[in-house]
Amino acid sequence: MDYNEDTATDAVLASFEETTDPRLRAFLRLLVPHLHDLVFEFRPTLAEWEYAIEFLTRIGQKCDDTRQEFVLLSDVLGVSMLTETINGQQEGTESTVLGPFHMVASPQRKNGESIDLLGGARPCVIDATVLSTDGKPLVDAEVDVWQCTEDGFYDVQQPGIQPPGNGRGLFRTGEGGRFWFRTVVPSHYPIPQDGPVGELLKATGRHPYRPAHVHFIAKAEGHRALTTHLFVAGSPYIDSDAVFAVRKSLLTDFTESRDEDLARQYGVTVPFVLATPRIVIEPEEGDGSG
Amino acid sequence: MDYNEDTATDAVLASFEETTDPRLRAFLRLLVPHLHDLVFEFRPTLAEWEYAIEFLTRIGQKCDDTRQEFVLLSDVLGVSMLTETINGQQEGTESTVLGPFHMVASPQRKNGESIDLLGGARPCVIDATVLSTDGKPLVDAEVDVWQCTEDGFYDVQQPGIQPPGNGRGLFRTGEGGRFWFRTVVPSHYPIPQDGPVGELLKATGRHPYRPAHVHFIAKAEGHRALTTHLFVAGSPYIDSDAVFAVRKSLLTDFTESRDEDLARQYGVTVPFVLATPRIVIEPEEGDGSG
Structure with a gap:
């Protein structure tokens, strides 16, 4: 007792x-x-305990349909990324955090469509391939893509400025495991700072920035789903991501091209930026893959 | 990186x-x-991590002006009581948890007043003394009291049924460090179960009950504030308080009396229940007490 x-x-x-x-x-x-x-x-003193209670309460109360402040807290404490690391693939492309902006369904889009509904300044093409770990292209794989604008905002952060679904697309791979779309090069950006997690960053002298990246979730029959980003190689903050999500293997070249033939094939004008990543996913356990 | x-x-x-x-x-x-x-x-799997995020979010969103679900979580994990223990008095009456129902200011009341605004079935008198650790009575100490009804509910849990301030009072000690009031014997009661913490208790096979108790915060000039309960000795659940707040030293006899003279002095009818606790608080550090 x-x-x-x-x-x-x-x-x-x-x-x-x-x-x-x-x-x-x-x-x-x-x-x-x-x-x-x-x-x-x-x-802790009782006042410190009370502060902790109040801090956690405000985090819960900051959450709504388009804001997840507890995910943000987990992110800045490195817990989200640790959980991803523990659950990551053994082979194939490394995973990284889901992040707090995968809150709305991405609109289904056809290969070649643009996910940039605002007509950004600098056209970009992502021409990607989804493969199994044995190198076999995965046809009819589903790839969910989301990214921020050239100004560093997701659609859900700017209702009324960005149309819903801007920067988002749900694609299916075609022949050769290929999927491709037009977009803009995303900017580095600060994570939301107007809540308790922003207060924590300020109080600890941490900057709130994430290096530029495009999010992907790739799913194919008989394979494990992969959640990852491609990071824009050379982006500011690539060495100090506020949410600890960078892996060297995910750095991706976004290269400026002035190739007019290529531009015509992609339906863009020169100069444009091209990235040609490969996303490699593992067969599910019990599929003979070990 | x-x-x-x-x-x-x-x-x-x-x-x-x-x-x-x-x-x-x-x-x-x-x-x-x-x-x-x-x-x-x-x-954790990613699904388990997501569940944890969602659980914490719902706890924050369950909180409002009269409900503090994070305090409840801290309580059932023994963290509140541990924090109290660490900050407790070295000498004098032991402290225990504040609990989630100290959310509204107690109305100022005079000694002898009743805090039972409903006219409960079984009158009770608490005739208490506040002393310093050297045994000196503390006159003009402030004592904040709150308790539930004979049915086990605090006023804030039953708006419209209980008037605000029922079961609550802010008293000042008079001569001899004495304060006293009329009330009812509180019931044991379940902590709120309609939120995420209730789900946790159900999922872990834990009962939600607290043994019967009256809350006190005692403050006197030159002394540390003390937050504690007096537990009704013999109450159900005294050995398994859902929030781990029982200390043997806080068990208090609530004794039935048929003494008509005493009843007349207290302004109650026989039979009534009488408790005569002593609350002993420590001088503040630097007052020569240690």
């Missing part, structure tokens, strides 16, 4: 012993000692 | 190195390794 520094952790662990779900039980057995150790080591 | 299982924790710690506030910096230095170790040890 007497709850004190010596009995506290065991008392709380004992209270969760009847948990039937094995994963929830395993989680609580790990969570409780970490949480209590954090309290023992930090020894 | 390459964020992986080996570099992750150091990368996040390094990002917080510019933090100027020493307590925030100390906290982040402890938080980040615990959080990352929890991820390494549990190895």
